[in-house]
Amino acid sequence: MTQQAKGQFINVGVIGAGGRMGRMLIEAVQDNPQTSLSAAIERQGSSLVGADAGEVAAIGRLGIQVVDDLSAVIDDIDVLIDFSLPDATEQNMQICAEHQVAMVIGTTGFSTQQEQVLFEASKHTAIVYAGNYSTGVNLSLKLLNMAAKAFGTDADVEVIEAHHKHKIDAPSGTAYMMAEAVAEARGQHLKDVANYGREGQTGARETGTIGIHAIRGGEIIGDHTVMFIADGEVVEITHRARARMTFAAGAVRAATWIIQQQAGQYNMQDVLGLNE
Ligand SMILES: NC(=O)C1=CN([C@@H]2O[C@H](COP(=O)(O)OP(=O)(O)OC[C@H]3O[C@@H](n4cnc5c(N)ncnc54)[C@H](OP(=O)(O)O)[C@@H]3O)[C@@H](O)[C@H]2O)C=CC1
Numbered sequence: 001m002t003q004q005a006k007g008q009f010i011n012v013g014v015i016g017a018g019g020r021m022g023r024m025l026i027e028a029v030q031d032n033p034q035t036s037l038s039a040a041i042e043r044q045g046s047s048l049v050g051a052d053a054g055e056v057a058a059i060g061r062l063g064i065q066v067v068d069d070l071s072a073v074i075d076d077i078d079v080l081i082d083f084s085l086p087d088a089t090e091q092n093m094q095i096c097a098e099h100q101v102a103m104v105i106g107t108t109g110f111s112t113q114q115e116q117v118l119f120e121a122s123k124h125t126a127i128v129y130a131g132n133y134s135t136g137v138n139l140s141l142k143l144l145n146m147a148a149k150a151f152g153t154d155a156d157v158e159v160i161e162a163h164h165k166h167k168i169d170a171p172s173g174t175a176y177m178m179a180e181a182v183a184e185a186r187g188q189h190l191k192d193v194a195n196y197g198r199e200g201q202t203g204a205r206e207t208g209t210i211g212i213h214a215i216r217g218g219e220i221i222g223d224h225t226v227m228f229i230a231d232g233e234v235v236e237i238t239h240r241a242r243a244r245m246t247f248a249a250g251a252v253r254a255a256t257w258i259i260q261q262q263a264g265q266y267n268m269q270d271v272l273g274l275n276e
């Protein structure tokens with residue numbers, strides 16, 4: 001029987017509780033009628049350890065102290081939401097796999113080896129992993145699939161993303177997902193056709209390649225545009241995030257869904273039923 005069927009809250013732990021997303025996630029967990037914050041975790045040495053998680057998120061006291069050790073609170077957690085750093089998420093996946101605690105992962109910038117850790121962890125527990133938890137971006141992936149199939153390689157595709165100056169990885173996880181959606185629809189592997197930025201004597205554009213470009217500045221929350229540049233016409237599919245809460249609310253929705261799934265790796269399109 002699921003937590004919901006028993007009429008209880010789903011106990012959610014948040015990693016990176018003091019981060020831009022962590023604070024939003026604490027608020028989103030408390031806003032969702034099915035979920036309740038049961039643990040908030042920060043890195044060792046963080047000045048926030050010992051603080052009240054609700055006060056960190058500016059939503060008032062919750063009586064949950066920020067801790068620096070996931071293992072110490074793992075038994076209090078049904079689903080762990082992790083938007084932090086690749087190295088931290090890598091360790092957390094191993095702890096969750098060992099304790100069979102479900103995860104919702106938003107961290108971007110994984111190495112190939114870290115993607116392998118995710119694959120192994122998902123044999124033991126249910127994990128949603130997505131570079132973007134907004135409904136709009138996941139819908140855009142479907143539109144990109146349609147556009148890529150319609151144009152094939154008759155259109156030159158360029159992906160442009162823009163984010164705040166604090167972002168430490170590039171291109172964004174969303175830009176990768178979008179480029180992958182186009183490549184897959186055209187029967188290509190992204191690694192064979194991606195062209196990251198351009199500089200110097202590049203030569204003429206090669207048909208079938210996908211250009212990917214990252215802009216960083218100010219406090220841009222997250223903008224993505226994919227251009228299909230064909231002879232005589234250009235189609236642009238653009239998504240602009242207006243508030244981080246759209247990602248946080250999506251991740252909490254994913255938490256309410258993943259608690260009912262078998263071990264395995266899922267994405268936000270699975271959560272939204274867009275893959276049915
Ligand atoms: N999938 C999606 O929809 C979205 C994904 N993201 C991704 O989420 C990630 C976080 O983004 P953002 O919130 O802006 O970044 P922040 O730097 O604001 O937040 C990261 C938080 O994680 C903390 N942290 C670092 N190491 C550990 C650790 N070992 N254990 C626990 N906490 C730790 C940091 O602490 P400290 O600062 O003290 O080091 C910080 O509070 C990025 O990878 C970003 O790309 C962001 C938005 C949406």
Ligand SMILES: O=C(O)C1=N[C@H](C(=O)O)C[C@H](O)C1
Binds near residue numbers: 132171172174223
């Ligand atoms: O770091 C961010 O802020 C964001 N990261 C995600 C990504 O890398 O795609 C999602 C969103 O665009 C915000």
